[in-house]
Amino acid sequence: MALIELDGVSVTFPPRNRRGEPVRAVQDVSLSVEAGEIVGIVGYSGAGKSTLLRVVNALEQATTGRVVVDGVDLTTLSERQLNGVRRGIGMIFQQFNLFTSRTVYGNIAYPLEVAGRSRTEQRERVSELLHFVGLFDKALAYPEQLSGGQKQRVGIARALAAGPAILLADEATSALDPETTVEVLNLLKRVNTELGVTVLVITHEMEVVKTIADRIVVMEEGRIVESGSAFQIFSAPQHPATRRFVRTIVDDVPEEHELEQLRRRHPGRLVTLSFREDATTQSQVFGEIIRAGVELELVHGGVEDVRGRSFGHLTLELRGEDAAVAAVVARIGELVPLTDLGTGEKGVA
Amino acid sequence: MGGVLDGLRDYFQPVIDLQSQFVSAFGETLFLAGMGLVLGGFLGLIIGTTLYVTRAGGIAPSGVVSFVLNVLVNFFRPIPFILLAVALQPFSRAIGVDGIGTGHAVVAIVFGSAFGVGRIVEQNLVSVDPGVLEAARSMGASRWQVIRTVLLPEAFGPLILGFTFALVAIVDMTAIVGTIGAGGLGQLALTEGYRQFEPVVTWTAVVIVILIVQVGQFAGNALARRVLRR
Numbered sequence: 001m002a003l004i005e006l007d008g009v010s011v012t013f014p015p016r017n018r019r020g021e022p023v024r025a026v027q028d029v030s031l032s033v034e035a036g037e038i039v040g041i042v043g044y045s046g047a048g049k050s051t052l053l054r055v056v057n058a059l060e061q062a063t064t065g066r067v068v069v070d071g072v073d074l075t076t077l078s079e080r081q082l083n084g085v086r087r088g089i090g091m092i093f094q095q096f097n098l099f100t101s102r103t104v105y106g107n108i109a110y111p112l113e114v115a116g117r118s119r120t121e122q123r124e125r126v127s128e129l130l131h132f133v134g135l136f137d138k139a140l141a142y143p144e145q146l147s148g149g150q151k152q153r154v155g156i157a158r159a160l161a162a163g164p165a166i167l168l169a170d171e172a173t174s175a176l177d178p179e180t181t182v183e184v185l186n187l188l189k190r191v192n193t194e195l196g197v198t199v200l201v202i203t204h205e206m207e208v209v210k211t212i213a214d215r216i217v218v219m220e221e222g223r224i225v226e227s228g229s230a231f232q233i234f235s236a237p238q239h240p241a242t243r244r245f246v247r248t249i250v251d252d253v254p255e256e257h258e259l260e261q262l263r264r265r266h267p268g269r270l271v272t273l274s275f276r277e278d279a280t281t282q283s284q285v286f287g288e289i290i291r292a293g294v295e296l297e298l299v300h301g302g303v304e305d306v307r308g309r310s311f312g313h314l315t316l317e318l319r320g321e322d323a324a325v326a327a328v329v330a331r332i333g334e335l336v337p338l339t340d341l342g343t344g345e346k347g348v349a
Numbered sequence: 350m351g352g353v354l355d356g357l358r359d360y361f362q363p364v365i366d367l368q369s370q371f372v373s374a375f376g377e378t379l380f381l382a383g384m385g386l387v388l389g390g391f392l393g394l395i396i397g398t399t400l401y402v403t404r405a406g407g408i409a410p411s412g413v414v415s416f417v418l419n420v421l422v423n424f425f426r427p428i429p430f431i432l433l434a435v436a437l438q439p440f441s442r443a444i445g446v447d448g449i450g451t452g453h454a455v456v457a458i459v460f461g462s463a464f465g466v467g468r469i470v471e472q473n474l475v476s477v478d479p480g481v482l483e484a485a486r487s488m489g490a491s492r493w494q495v496i497r498t499v500l501l502p503e504a505f506g507p508l509i510l511g512f513t514f515a516l517v518a519i520v521d522m523t524a525i526v527g528t529i530g531a532g533g534l535g536q537l538a539l540t541e542g543y544r545q546f547e548p549v550v551t552w553t554a555v556v557i558v559i560l561i562v563q564v565g566q567f568a569g570n571a572l573a574r575r576v577l578r579r
Contacts, residue, residue, distance in 0.1 A: 057487055059483065059487060079491075080491070083489040084489065086486070086487055086489035087488065087489035089487070090487075090488075091484070091487040091488075093480060093483075095478075095480050097478065097480040097481050097483065097484035098484075099481060099484075099485075099499060099503060100503060101502040101505060101576075102502075110485070110488060110498075113498070114485075114488055114498075142578060144578075158484075158488075159488075161488075162488065168487075
């Protein structure tokens, strides 16, 4: 059985005022997460991903549906029992949420205090974690003396203190600059590979899930609209929302305004070819074009690497006899997914 | 020189005559203010914390508790203290305290300060980042643990400033209960200064009250600065 099993989960909040509509933050979501996975949940703000994340540690109650974590149905537990479950689930936050009245040491020790561990145990565990996140020299600093990246590392150490099997990351890198983001993501990866912690990440930044997620779930208006392996989602997004997200970091078929720019400089026939490492190779395709005596120029796109597998969308300008170009377009269209953008005058797209 | 000193001594003669009364009045004022700050402050802390946690969306939301407590606070807080002190007489008697004198004054001051401090505490707690409370909840802390180990410590600095602010109002109350025979510098100023036409006595009492407030303010600020580390 999966470590986290959400089955038909909905969360509805009561209306804000008497005449308002109830807010249906999460609607009929089913999702299972295997132990050891890193799953990224992607969505715009208001998509319900934050609420969904909080259902997993019961900070939000599911209105309907079942939430099973490590074989236990959380919807049947008392508040007291839930506190026990929460000790086995760490959580980190966009704004870090460190206790300002406590030092770095005191912050990391807090979950251990709550769990009633002895002082000696606390000291050992905290120093272990300080080494793990590389902040041993900051043990006695207060949060305001740390940089954003350091704060999040403390947040991660604190979330790991009680030895959880699951780590929930709520937009954990959204308040950080790109360089620090990479640093924190690498740490999360280590948490996953070295400590075997299952990580659930929610974000609106595709770069984040591209870097660490094994599997990606896309949410829109409280529902899951698409899910799949990171490679699948990035190389062949299906749902419009997913395509919009993927497009933020991957060059796809050029959009209308990009196409206009391209046509100004490239009067020939434009086609976008989609390559995946497991399908037809580029040399096969380019070979066909050259053999047909058609000139080609790469004008847009690139090759991406996701979790060690590559794919890319390349837009080519083909120049030559109209008939020859038409024939070669038909031929390579059989080899790889092809989007015909036509030419400036007799545009197809 | 001798003439000036003699003149000063003549001027302050009424105060010198009342020396021992000033000493005991000073002690009484400190006692009343201390009771107000400790007992009233403690009750105020409970009232304010309850107001905060029972709010809609709070740690332990309860519409009924929140409503009842708000009505009580809003009922008692606007009553001018001199009227509250008089009106609470039956209450003091009901709980077995003399209806006049120091005992009743303590009841009145504790009552008055508890509701005032309650609101101040509630406002201080609002300044705590709710995200920090959520973080503690996510680590499996019970509601009570969140309040005791996160909410109050996180608000400690502002709470000290709030209590320091309340101290001024409480010292004000200690003077007002002078009118109902509670002793203290207020009563001394009224009976030996105002009614005996001795402004120097009144003003000496006033200056001592100002000093008490200043010392309290200074101590509160210093403590808050240490806790807030700024």
